[in-house]
Amino acid sequence: MNPRQSLTIVVAAYDEAASLPLLHPRLQAALDAMPDVDGRVLYVDDGSRDGTWEVMRGLAAADPRVSLLRLARNFGKELALTAGLDRVESDAAVVIDADGQEPPELIPQMVARWREGYDVVYGRRSLRRGEGWFKRFTSAAFYRVMEKLSPTPIPRDTGDFRLIARPVLDALRGVRERQRFMKGLFAWVGFRQIAFDYEAGARLAGRSKFDFWRLWNLAIEGITSFSTVPLRVATYVGVLTALLAFIWGVTIIVRTLAWGNPVQGWASTMTVILFLGGVQLMALGVIGEYLGRLYLEAKQRPLYLVADAVPAAADPPGDPPAGL
Structure with missing residues (x-):
């Protein structure tokens, strides 16, 4: 020096x-x-x-x-x-x-x-x-x-x-x-x-x-800038959800063949729909965070x-x- x-x-x-x-x-x-x-x-x-x-x-x-x-x-x-x-x-x-x-x-x-x-x-x-x-x-x-x-x-x-x-x-x-x-x-x-x-x-x-809102946004900034783990988690959640849905579908088929197909309740149907919809929206939100950053980088503003x-x-x- x-x-x-x-x-x-x-x-x-x-x-x-x-x-x-x-x-x-x-x-x-x-x-x-x-x-x-x-x-x-x-x-x-x-x-x-x-x-x-x-x-x-x-x-x-x-x-x-x-x-x-x-x-x-x-x-x-x-x-x-x-x-x-x-x-x-x-x-x-x-x-x-x-x-x-x-x-x-x-x-x-x-x-x-x-x-x-x-x-x-x-x-x-x-x-x-x-x-x-x-x-x-x-x-x-x-x-x-x-x-x-x-x-x-x-x-x-x-x-x-x-x-x-x-x-x-x-x-x-x-x-x-x-x-x-x-x-x-x-x-x-x-x-x-x-x-x-x-x-x-x-x-x-x-x-x-x-x-709190600014600190929350800063935390999101830090995580999405230095980690792709949220994208991976969204993938894993999607795979797990698809697997559970497949198992549930097989269960319905077996039950229908064995005991018929009585009409199920409205509440259980809506629960499954809302759960799957929530998982999809969450995954889209995570993808959107990363896509939004790509959009800002592509504009090349000062x-x-x-x-x-x-x-x-x-x-x-x-x-x-x-x-x-």
Whole structure:
């Protein structure tokens, strides 16, 4: 490595006008604790509806190490994070959420592990403050389900908080799928990775933008992006249902030949019809999820659109900005 490395902290934000002024001093302190690192902060505004962009501009005006990127609309956290990482030209990047639940004070420790030769240093939550039991339970269940379904080993209880070295950033730039599950992509690219445990705190301000519905959709995104097991399960259910139907049909034939064919009840007939119809619709839904992703990939639209970009004032004129 070079004697003086460069580092960009990437923060994707959506309606976080209240949190960013509280988070930024902690990011400044983390960079100041590493005098041998050329540090920058890149804020990505994911189409916020409140005053997030104005707050970001104020932070950039007060701190020459801050660069900004504003997307044309809300593309979602995964694509906002992709937009930020695409513009990092430094030796490494640190991804951290805008809500302050992930401690920036740990960034120097991440840099130390990077200097030991690791390409990805990711945080693993040992404690989640400020979250209800239901969210903690469903999050833990999701990672354990993914562990069983996906051939790509996705570490348990990890968020986006991690340091990513230059080779990994270059590898991620070559992955341009539209339906993105970044936690899976970070694991998929491989390289030398190491975990460290930390305690996640409560939000600095406001409420989480990820309600149950968004978390559910993110889980579906992760499963369908990194596993074809649901398709296989639909196949197995169809085969099993067909086998049961064949056995039931043989039973009816034998019973009719032996004892005649008395008229059966309406309730049992409707139960069988509804059961088979439900299985078919479920299988079609699973197939539709994968087909829909193929449709989005086939259109080849840009992953995101940039409305505005502000380079860091500390970047020399004519040189590529550290964060853009």
